[in-house]
Every structure is written in structure tokens, then in C-alpha cells.
Amino acid sequence: MAVQATTKIKVLVVDDHPVVRVGISTIIDTQADMTVVAETGSGEEAISLFREHLPDLTVMDLRLERMSGVACIRKIRKEFPEARFVVLTTYRGDEDIHQALQAGAVGYLIKGMPRQLLLDALRRVHAGDRFLPPSVTEALASRKPDGELSPREHQVLLLLARGKSNKEIASALGIAEVTVKCHLSMIFLRLNVTDRTQAIIAAAQRGLVHL
Template sequence: MTDTQKIRVLIVDDHPLMRVGVAAIIDGQPGMVTVAQAGSGEEALELFETHQPDITLMDLRLPKMSGVETIRAIRQVHAQARFVVLTTYEGDEDIHQALEAGAQGYIIKGMPYESLVQALERVHAGGRFLPLPVKKALATRTPDSELSHRERQVLKLMATGNSNKRIGELLGITEATVKSHVSTILMRLNVVDRTQAVILALQRGLVHF
């Protein structure tokens, strides 16, 4: 089989050792080949244009532009582009955001390498690949838990220990408006206080440090 007949994969991950290891797995398969490796979202955009891969294997945690943002940016230009997410993020919000952006597969680092191979094969064939742990996490998501962009900003600043007054100063809004956002966040997350909100946000992937 020539390289042009193989599934051509672009690997996007900010850890060089991870990229090398994943490339070794892909290149060890008779029907797959790594065409390029990117360490950032910005680099991924350039390499995608150059190589036009069949599938982009995307980490979500990248230095500046996130994996979800990178998927969205590529799909704005290439609507048929296919993505498999390979990440440490296991929260239902992470999974939801990636699938909403256009990913067709989602696997967690630490799963058997066979899952990676299966995901690439299935997505290349036009299907989706969501292993059981991913499906279970997604099933816990409640429809009315969606937060607005501003509420996410407030939640992130809550998670880093800022007071309502300080959050207001940082976002250029009044303390009363911050309190209103906090009340909405607690209601949507179905928790009783800020501490519970932060713990749940970290578990679900609404906030990352």
C-alpha cells in the first residue's frame, strides 16, 4: 500500500514525547501514516493547509489557541475536515464542546492504543468513535447547565479565589452584577455555594488551570 492510499494523520499535541509516541503507533499500522506534527493550534492551521490530512488527531490543551478553537477554525474553511480528540480531559463539558466544534471521535490518554487505531479507522470511514467512559460522562450532562461566556468568565475568576468585588473590577462590571452571575451559576450547576461550584466546574471541565 502506498502512502497516498493510507489514512493520512496530522498529530497536534504540545508535548513532543507524546507526539513521537503517537506517531510511532500510527506509522506502525499498515494502513496509516503520520503526515505532520504540530505543537500548537496556530501551527496546526498552517500544517493542515499544507498537508490536507484525512484526520487530525487533536489534543484539547494547547498553549494559546485551544484544541476546540483550532477545530472550529479549521472547519470554518474545511467543513468536511475530520477530527479525533486525544486528551487527558474527561469532563462532560470538554466532550460536549469538542463534539459541538466538529470532532467525530474522542479518546482519553491512557486508554489502550487499540482505541486510537479503532477511532482513526472508524472516523475515516465516516463514523463516530465514543468509547464507553466518554459516553457515560456525556450522559451525565444536564441540558440546562449551559453557561454564558460571561458566566464562564466569572466562574473562572471564582476558581482562582477572587472576591465578587475583585471579579467586578477585572471584568469592568458592578459587584451587584457579579452577585447576579454567581447566583445564576449556582442555580445552573445545582450547587449551594461557591466552593461546590468550583469543585464541580473542575470535574466537568468548565474550568481548567
Template sequence: MTNTSKMKVLIVDDHPLMRVGVAAIIDGQPKMVTVAQAGSGEEAIQLYQQHLPDVTLMDLRLPQLSGVETIRSIRRLHPQAKFVVLTTYEGDEDIHQALEAGAQGYIIKGMPFESLIQALERVHAGGRFLPVPIKRALASRTPDSDLSHRERQVLGLLATGNSNKQIGELLGITEATVKSHVSTILMRLNAVDRTQAVISALQRGLVHI
């Protein structure tokens, strides 16, 4: 089978060893070929335009532009683009955000490599690939737990140990406004205090440190 009739895959991961390992698995398949490897979201957008892969394998943790933002950017230019997320992030919010951005498959790096091949084949054929642990995590997501952009900013600063006063200074808002945002965050995350809210946010992938 010639390269032109093989499934073309773009690999996006900021770890060179990970990219090389995944490329070896893909290139070992008779019907797949790695057309390019990117180490950042910006590079992924450029290489996507250049190679127009059938499926892009996307890590979520990337320098500067995140994996979710990269998916959104590529799909704005190419709405038909297909993505399989390959990441260490297992939180329900990570999964929700990736699928909402346009990913059709989601697998964790610790899963068997057969899952990777299955995901690529299923998504290439126009389907979705969500293994049982991913579906379970997604099903556990609390309805009405969406946070606004400002609430996410406040939560991120809470997670790094800032006081209400410090958060207000960093975001240019009053301490009273910060307190209001914190109250909303606690309610949406069903948390009794700031510590519980931060633990929940880290587990679910609402924030990453």
C-alpha cells in the same frame, strides 16, 4: 501500499514525547501515515492547510489557541475536516464542547492504543467513535447547564480565588452584576455555594486551572 493510498494523520499535541510516541503507533500501521506534527493550535491550522490530512488527532490542552478553538478554526476553512480528540480531559463539558466544535471521535490518553487505531479508522470511514466511559460522561451532563461567555469568565475567576469585588474590577462590571452572575452559575451547576460550584466546574471541564 504507497503513502498516497494510506490514511494521512496530523498529530496536534504540545508535548514532543507524546507526539513522537503517537506517531510511532500510527506509522506502525500498514494503512496509516503521520504527515505532520504540530505543537500548537496556530501551527496545526498552518499544517492542516499544507497537508490536508484525512484525520487530525487533536489534544485539547494547547498553549494560546485551545484544541476546541483550533477545531472550529480549521472547520471554518475546511468543513469536511475530521477530528479525533486525544486528551486527558474527561469532563462532560470538555466532551460536549469538542463534539459541538466538530470532533467525531474522543479518546482519553490512558486508554489502550487499540482504541486510538479504532477511532482513526472509524472516523476516517465517516463514523463516530465514543467509548463507553465517554458516552457515560456525556449522558451525565445536566440539561440547561450551559453558561454564557460572561458566566464562564466569572466562573474562571471564582476558581482562581477572586472575590466578587475583584471579579468586577477585572471584568469592568459592578459587584451587583457579579453577584447576579454567581447566582446564575450556582443554579445552573446545581451548587449550594461557590466552593461546590468551582469543584463541579473543575470536574466537568467548565474551567481548567
């Protein structure tokens, strides 16, 4: 009696580093139950390739050309709400993880983790589960509810990380310098720091800014 062929899990790989992208694709293509249908380093091209191939899963880096991985996930899921994403990135901050999950990712891995973890994540997510290894869960659990910045505070923080003075921040945002000082006080409070340098370091660790 003939053995019925098993349909392979179709995977789209999105990573801006060609060598990393090829490595991920090779790992996946060696599996009997998976196949890479397309790969790209561009968020914009990822959207087009998703429409063309309709993959079962997408492996998504967060740092891409011209469009962040989070923005790419949001755009694809707006058009294809059932799309499933496993993030594979160097970003390990709680805010990075939170934003990716909010966008619709159901798996989150840090580059450098064992290859078997990626394969386990893909199979689990394809089966309908969420996949967050312990280190990712711990980082997410460290996120304080009162530590979330407002959109304006985040704008101030981004300019602060670029080395802008209070006067320059005020000019860029069209607000008074005293208002900038108020925002900075709240940012320091939310990040549990006491000065500008500590704020930038803490923000980078959490993924609120990328230096």
C-alpha cells in the same frame, strides 16, 4: 498479477507534549494502512500544516500552546469543512466533550485508553462514523440541558476560579457587585452546589474551567 497499492490514511498529530506526540506517531506509523504526514505541539502551526498536507484525519489534543484544541478545530473546519478530527486528551469533563463535538470533532478519546482504541477510532472516523467510547458517552449524557452557563456566567466563574472576590470580579467585568452575586447564585444553581469552593471543584470536573 501485480497487487494494487492501497492508499494510506494520512494523519496529522497535534499534541503539546513531545514524548506523547512521538508515541502517538509511532503507533500510527506501525500500521500498514496509516501514515503520519506531520506533527506539532502548536495550534497555529497545526493550521499551517493542515493546509500544506491536507490530512485525512487529525489527532488533536485540547491543551495546546497559545491556542486551544477546540479553537484550532473551529479554525480548520471553517476553511476545510470536511476535515475530520479525533480528540485525544486528558480532559474528560462533559463540557470539554461537548465543546469539542460542537467544534466538529467526531471522535473523542481519553489518554491512557488502550492503543487499539485509538487505531479503531481512526479507522472508524475515516470510514465516516463517529467514535465515542462508553466512558465518553456516559460523561456527555450526564450533561444537564439546564446546566449550561451563559457567556457572562462563564466569565464570572473563570474569575472566581482565579480566586477573585466579588468586588474584584465586579471591577474586572465593569458590573455592579450585586450583579456578581446574582450571577453566582445562578452558577451555584446550575452546578448544583452551595458555595464558591464547591462551584470551582464542580466546574473543574466538568471542564468549565481548567485549574
